[in-house]
Amino acid sequence: MGDSNLLYLSRQDVEKVNLPMQRIIERVEAVFVEKGQGRTEMPPKPGIHPGPDAFIHAMPAYVPAMAAAGMKWVSGFPANPAAGLPYISGLLILNDPRTGFPICVMDCTWITAQRTAAASAVAAKHLCRKDAQSLAILACGVQGRSHLEALRLVLGELRQVRAYDIVPAIAEQYCAEAKALGLEAILADNAESAVRGADVIVTSGPILKQPTPVLAQDWVKPGAFLSAVDFDSYLQAQVFTEADLLFTDDLTQFHYYKDAGYFQQTPEPHGDLGQLCAGQATGRSRAEQTTIAVNLGLAIEDMAVSVEIYQKAKELQIGTRLDL
Numbered sequence: 533m534g535d536s537n538l539l540y541l542s543r544q545d546v547e548k549v550n551l552p553m554q555r556i557i558e559r560v561e562a563v564f565v566e567k568g569q570g571r572t573e574m575p576p577k578p579g580i581h582p583g584p585d586a587f588i589h590a591m592p593a594y595v596p597a598m599a600a601a602g603m604k605w606v607s608g609f610p611a612n613p614a615a616g617l618p619y620i621s622g623l624l625i626l627n628d629p630r631t632g633f634p635i636c637v638m639d640c641t642w643i644t645a646q647r648t649a650a651a652s653a654v655a656a657k658h659l660c661r662k663d664a665q666s667l668a669i670l671a672c673g674v675q676g677r678s679h680l681e682a683l684r685l686v687l688g689e690l691r692q693v694r695a696y697d698i699v700p701a702i703a704e705q706y707c708a709e710a711k712a713l714g715l716e717a718i719l720a721d722n723a724e725s726a727v728r729g730a731d732v733i734v735t736s737g738p739i740l741k742q743p744t745p746v747l748a749q750d751w752v753k754p755g756a757f758l759s760a761v762d763f764d765s766y767l768q769a770q771v772f773t774e775a776d777l778l779f780t781d782d783l784t785q786f787h788y789y790k791d792a793g794y795f796q797q798t799p800e801p802h803g804d805l806g807q808l809c810a811g812q813a814t815g816r817s818r819a820e821q822t823t824i825a826v827n828l829g830l831a832i833e834d835m836a837v838s839v840e841i842y843q844k845a846k847e848l849q850i851g852t853r854l855d856l
């Protein structure tokens with residue numbers, strides 16, 4: 533078309549917009565209200581699988597209230613870190629909902645890290661004890677980091693982090709960063725010592741189709757909240773079956789994943805985050821309830837966050853204009 537109407541935002545450009553985590557949590561919460569009210573369109577993500585436990589997913593969504601329409605095309609390749617590459621890479625395309633024209637192409641890795649943690653924080657608002665003080669992080673990579681950033685904002689009493697990673701140097705670095713934030717940081721030698729006694733547990737290791745989970749029910753303190761970012765790869769089946777409340781972010785996509793071979797031992801969730809945020813389901817009602825969020829990661833979250841990044845990038849004149 534030759535009118536340079538397409539904006540390209542690199543990873544650096546997206547970070548330069550610097551959307552605060554507090555705002556990302558608000559956007560993710562708002563989009564879950566829209567979803568709960570039935571005002572979003574989001575077909576389950578089709579994917580291709582070019583290697584063992586590797587995926588490239590197409591994630592389209594439309595959120596009329598946010599004038600957000602588009603698709604994320606995101607990959608996760610477990611062998612990448614050994615080759616010095618990030619596990620997650622990908623792009624996101626935004627379309628003008630009035631004409632269908634692509635208006636922006638942006639890197640999606642920062643958004644994926646931030647919105648996933650924001651969804652856990654939204655779940656924590658409904659499912660976690662308000663007086664939670666200690667957080668166990670099993671796998672201290674990109675998600676481990678963004679989860680600390682987001683959960684601190686919704687858990688006002690948080691003061692201790694217990695970090696475990698199969699690569700000790702990564703957990704050591706993580707502890708140093710947590711200390712710099714004014715938190716007590718405990719470097720755990722193993723997953724069990726990190727989890728025992730923790731009020732909040734985040735598992736953010738690799739997602740495996742045929743998992744060999746180690747996190748046992750008797751490690752979990754009654755009343756704990758768990759966010760299983762890596763699906764059922766860390767939590768043994770009994771942890772799911774014994775939980776008082778199990779929520780996911782989208783029931784349709786949960787069933788879609790189950791049909792694709794994931795979650796074979798996982799019971800049916802009590803509901804999804806759309807229902808919790810729209811007031812159609814009840815979250816934690818007693819301190820001793822053990823609760824789990826197993827969020828799958830939704831395109832509506834990506835749209836809710838990316839459309840705001842696009843608007844701010846235009847205001848701040850960040851990015852590169854391209855001809856379509």
Ligand SMILES: NC(=O)c1ccc[n+]([C@@H]2O[C@H](COP(=O)([O-])OP(=O)(O)OC[C@H]3O[C@@H](n4cnc5c(N)ncnc54)[C@H](O)[C@@H]3O)[C@@H](O)[C@H]2O)c1
Nearest residue numbers: 619648671673674675697698736737738739761827828829
């Ligand atoms: N559910 C969602 O919405 C969602 C969204 C994005 C990413 N994810 C998943 O989150 C996970 C982490 O992604 P990331 O970008 O943080 O990856 P990353 O490569 O940055 O971090 C992964 C970390 O896990 C560690 N690790 C591997 N096996 C471990 C184990 N058994 N115990 C402890 N640590 C272990 C690695 O050393 C690494 O530090 C991936 O499985 C990814 O697919 C989920």
